[in-house]
Amino acid sequence: MANAYKIKIAARLRPPIPGELVDEGVQVEHRDDGTSCISVPNPRDTTQVFKFPFTSGYDPAALQEDIFENDVRPLIDVVYSGVTVTIFAYGVTSSGKTHTMQGTKADPGIIPRAALFEQQYGLQRYRSALAVSYMEIYKDEVYDLLVARDNAPKLPVRENDVGQVFVANLTALPMDSLADFEKIYSRASKNRSVASTNLNRASSRSHAILTVTVTLTDPVENKTLSGKLNLVDLAGSENNKMTGNDPSRMAESAAINKSLSTLGQVVHALNKSASRIPYRNSKLTRLLQDALGGSSVGLLICNLAPGIKFRQDTLNTLNFAVHTKNVENKPVVNERDNRPVAKPHFAALHQSAPRLAPAMLPSTSSSSSGSSSGGRQSLAPQISRPSSSSGSRVPRPSVGGFMTTNRLSQVLHQPAPPAPKTVTLTDKEIDERIARAVEAEVARRLEERERERAREEEARREEEVRRLAKEEVKREEKRRGKAPAHEPLPSGTLTPLLRRQVDVEGGELKKRLEELEQKFEHSSREVEMVDVLSPASRKRTGRAYVALARSHSEKGNLQLALELYRKAETYVPDNDKLKERIIEIEWAVKNGKPFLLSPKRPKKSKSKRARGVLAARTSKGESTRSLHSGDATVGELSSRQEASEIAITTTSSNILDGMTAKPAMTTVAPTPVPTKVPTTASDDEEGKENHRFGADALLQVGSPPKRLLEDMQGDDSLETPPRHAKKWKQEAVEEGEEGWEGWQPPALTRGKKETC
Numbered sequence: 001m002a003n004a005y006k007i008k009i010a011a012r013l014r015p016p017i018p019g020e021l022v023d024e025g026v027q028v029e030h031r032d033d034g035t036s037c038i039s040v041p042n043p044r045d046t047t048q049v050f051k052f053p054f055t056s057g058y059d060p061a062a063l064q065e066d067i068f069e070n071d072v073r074p075l076i077d078v079v080y081s082g083v084t085v086t087i088f089a090y091g092v093t094s095s096g097k098t099h100t101m102q103g104t105k106a107d108p109g110i111i112p113r114a115a116l117f118e119q120q121y122g123l124q125r126y127r128s129a130l131a132v133s134y135m136e137i138y139k140d141e142v143y144d145l146l147v148a149r150d151n152a153p154k155l156p157v158r159e160n161d162v163g164q165v166f167v168a169n170l171t172a173l174p175m176d177s178l179a180d181f182e183k184i185y186s187r188a189s190k191n192r193s194v195a196s197t198n199l200n201r202a203s204s205r206s207h208a209i210l211t212v213t214v215t216l217t218d219p220v221e222n223k224t225l226s227g228k229l230n231l232v233d234l235a236g237s238e239n240n241k242m243t244g245n246d247p248s249r250m251a252e253s254a255a256i257n258k259s260l261s262t263l264g265q266v267v268h269a270l271n272k273s274a275s276r277i278p279y280r281n282s283k284l285t286r287l288l289q290d291a292l293g294g295s296s297v298g299l300l301i302c303n304l305a306p307g308i309k310f311r312q313d314t315l316n317t318l319n320f321a322v323h324t325k326n327v328e329n330k331p332v333v334n335e336r337d338n339r340p341v342a343k344p345h346f347a348a349l350h351q352s353a354p355r356l357a358p359a360m361l362p363s364t365s366s367s368s369s370g371s372s373s374g375g376r377q378s379l380a381p382q383i384s385r386p387s388s389s390s391g392s393r394v395p396r397p398s399v400g401g402f403m404t405t406n407r408l409s410q411v412l413h414q415p416a417p418p419a420p421k422t423v424t425l426t427d428k429e430i431d432e433r434i435a436r437a438v439e440a441e442v443a444r445r446l447e448e449r450e451r452e453r454a455r456e457e458e459a460r461r462e463e464e465v466r467r468l469a470k471e472e473v474k475r476e477e478k479r480r481g482k483a484p485a486h487e488p489l490p491s492g493t494l495t496p497l498l499r500r501q502v503d504v505e506g507g508e509l510k511k512r513l514e515e516l517e518q519k520f521e522h523s524s525r526e527v528e529m530v531d532v533l534s535p536a537s538r539k540r541t542g543r544a545y546v547a548l549a550r551s552h553s554e555k556g557n558l559q560l561a562l563e564l565y566r567k568a569e570t571y572v573p574d575n576d577k578l579k580e581r582i583i584e585i586e587w588a589v590k591n592g593k594p595f596l597l598s599p600k601r602p603k604k605s606k607s608k609r610a611r612g613v614l615a616a617r618t619s620k621g622e623s624t625r626s627l628h629s630g631d632a633t634v635g636e637l638s639s640r641q642e643a644s645e646i647a648i649t650t651t652s653s654n655i656l657d658g659m660t661a662k663p664a665m666t667t668v669a670p671t672p673v674p675t676k677v678p679t680t681a682s683d684d685e686e687g688k689e690n691h692r693f694g695a696d697a698l699l700q701v702g703s704p705p706k707r708l709l710e711d712m713q714g715d716d717s718l719e720t721p722p723r724h725a726k727k728w729k730q731e732a733v734e735e736g737e738e739g740w741e742g743w744q745p746p747a748l749t750r751g752k753k754e755t756c
């Protein structure tokens with residue numbers, strides 16, 4: 001499941017305590033892959049050994065520090081991401097739970113070590129505040145351990161209208177230093193119900209839950225993250241025969257065993273994905289609801305007592321651990337937006353609830369264990385979509401569940417919401433509301449992120465376009481011998497031309513040029529447009545510019561015509577004829593000569609349109625004349641087998657036709673080619689002859705092979721020197737390409753080369 005996190009299990013075997021028989025009934029094996037395996041002989045058949053693999057296993061020699069560093073410290077990062085983390089110690093009486101959680105002054109356990117984390121994670125940008133609350137569940141009643149025992153009333157467990165379980169009137173004290181914590185904790189520990197049994201001189205008679213709340217306020221974003229660390233020291237299951245309990249101890253023991261049994265039932269129901277999870281059957285499970293199938297991240301430490309005496313208890317504990325291992329939580333980030341809520345109806349629904357979103361959390365599995373140097377997790381939650389299920393397993397906003405009564409509670413906690421006055425909500429309705437609210441919030445955040453991403457992408461693209469444009473300008477300048485870069489056309493320049501261009505292309509061209517003009521009004525971003533246009537659109541756009549350029553050229557406005565041809569070139573950079581045209585006009589402008597265009601071709605009648613196109617292809621730089629015919633593409637021509645007619649023109653100036661197959665004509669007599677300026681020496685060399693082939697050539701082509709067609713289609717000049725075609729044929733046949741059999745290169749028509 002995408003954002004489900006299994007409860008992590010660690011097993012710890014304590015050393016024998018004085019007076020205990022030493023045997024090797026339970027063993028911890030450490031494997032090469034870093035995981036561990038607990039081995040316990042089968043009590044009924046000691047030749048059999050049960051093996052329980054866990055990601056973390058601690059043998060009797062393990063130190064308090066080892067557990068803290070390997071398994072607890074990574075979770076503190078999670079707390080500082082605004083998530084609730086619950087760590088609970090589970091095991092039979094005297095297995096070492098209190099030792100692991102609390103420890104001693106000389107050998108502090110998880111609780112005092114975890115309290116250090118404020119100093120380790122002093123964050124600069126965030127204002128952080130810590131508060132601690134401590135309670136015990138004694139004979140299924142909740143007591144506040146931070147108030148003197150004589151005065152301690154039973155505290156009610158409540159649920160607010162968004163399904164958050166909390167203990168009403170529980171004290172939360174602020175902590176500014178470790179000294180603060182120690183003072184509070186040692187005083188509170190004295191309030192805990194402890195008694196001597198045969199198995200433990202100081203046996204816990206209650207489940208204790210210590211909660212450290214971390215509130216991180218971001219003054220810049222005006223948001224508050226609220227992480228909680230619940231440290232749970234469970235009372236141990238007891239065998240009254242072994243503990244030698246008196247009647248009062250037996251009453252305690254019954255309550256302990258009942259609540260632990262409910263805990264087992266909850267885990268069992270979660271594993272079965274039962275529709276009803278019996279959280280409400282005990283205060284313990286109600287308060288741990290968030291940690292079991294809820295929205296917090298969990299770590300279960302199984303404490304094991306050594307020796308055959310505890311073998312059955314050890315097996316029970318390990319079986320419980322195996323089942324708990326499969327329980328999945330869906331952690332959420334507890335983030336409150338302190339800005340005024342924009343949507344009143346949402347606020348009405350969650351007036352007192354923080355805005356929450358399910359979060360992807362760093363894995364707390366074996367990969368993260370053992371690494372305390374992984375650095376802090378990002379404070380930014382990674383949003384993911386929650387399940388749409390509205391059952392009782394919908395991830396609930398994590399509260400750690402405990403309401404505060406002191407001054408800090410107003411800052412750190414959401415106050416307990418008043419019970420609904422007019423409507424009593426069922427569990428299902430509450431779940432549905434939560435699911436809806438979470439869904440809505442997640443959708444809002446996703447949308448926000450999407451917009452943000454789009455903005456970033458747009459900015460990045462613009463930047464890239466600017467960069468490309470600059471590079472292009474530089475290249476252009478270099479190519480033109482440091483000629484000044486052309487300025488964008490002033491707004492409105494194109495408009496009058498558009499009106500006069502109807503004869504060129506009609507509505508489509510006009511529309512296109514209007515679009516272009518609009519673009520110009522915003523900025524001159526040809527490169528950007530080139531980037532976004534399809535090849536066909538690029539051609540059309542280039543063609544439109546050529547049409548305009550031609551129009552200006554006819555009116556003798558060569559400078560503007562030149563600009564427009566250059567624009568056109570941006571869209572069809574590979575068009576050799578266009579390049580030549582630019583050079584010709586540049587030459588004309590530079591030398592103050594007039595520039596004569598070749599006459600425009602008449603339009604072809606519709607009936608002839610579908611007929612023939614063929615053009616000759618010229619080798620690079622060689623073309624000065626082209627052959628055009630019809631408006632069907634060469635590919636179309638091929639498919640229709642309509643190569644019987646061909647129209648020829650020698651309009652080297654007719655770049656428009658070179659860029660598209662659209663212009664139509666039937667047969668046009670070759671017209672003299674105007675002055676040609678050789679582009680390079682090799683051009684000059686190569687251009688001594690113009691190769692043209694005509695109707696007879698096309699007839700010979702018959703059904704031109706694919707490769708030739710592709711080459712011709714990809715070439716705006718549509719000219720094909722037969723000698724190249726011959727070479728292609730040879731290469732293609734060698735490569736095994738089909739379709740060349742029987743194909744002969746078209747016959748040459750030799751034209752006269754003109755140079756300037």
Ligand SMILES: Nc1ncnc2c1ncn2[C@@H]1O[C@H](COP(=O)(O)OP(=O)(O)OP(=O)(O)O)[C@@H](O)[C@H]1O
Nearest residue numbers: 014015093094095096097098099200203204235236
């Ligand atoms: N890892 C350990 N190293 C040394 N001594 C330990 C260790 N674990 C437990 N002990 C000792 O074992 C005894 C029982 O431990 P502890 O009180 O922590 O058990 P418990 O599981 O909390 O029992 P209960 O459920 O009865 O409260 C204590 O005297 C404790 O000091």
